[in-house]
Amino acid sequence: MTCDxxxxxxxxxxxxxxxxSIRTGENLYVLVNHARHIKCSPSRAQYIIAPxxxxxxxxxxxxxDKRLRDPSEVEELEREFTxxxxxxxxxxxxAQWCSVVSKITECxx
Ligand SMILES: [Zn+2]
Numbered sequence: 670m671t672c673d674x675x676x677x678x679x680x681x682x683x684x685x686x687x688x689x690s691i692r693t694g695e696n697l698y699v700l701v702n703h704a705r706h707i708k709c710s711p712s713r714a715q716y717i718i719a720p721x722x723x724x725x726x727x728x729x730x731x732x733x734d735k736r737l738r739d740p741s742e743v744e745e746l747e748r749e750f751t752x753x754x755x756x757x758x759x760x761x762x763x764a765q766w767c768s769v770v771s772k773i774t775e776c777x778x
Pocket of ligand 1: 672673674675676677705706708709
């Protein structure tokens, strides 16, 4: 699938819906009919604090900007999103994608 923001192909490791699915343990794919890069979704990307992900992202929109939120809430979200992002990358690297994803949903092909 292509990204609904930048129109480029979205790989699983860059897919914001997979990130959310891992983070919440729910199959959110059934709820969306588009793909989006994690980096094209600053509201999520701002919570990923990982050198491998790249420079920290800032979401300037006041309704999403983490700098305007309660720091303890932000810390929690950073932990959740960062762990989910690492889990996503690990699963792809180790080619265990189907077994891990099947916890959430049927393996997409
Ligand atoms: Zn994109």
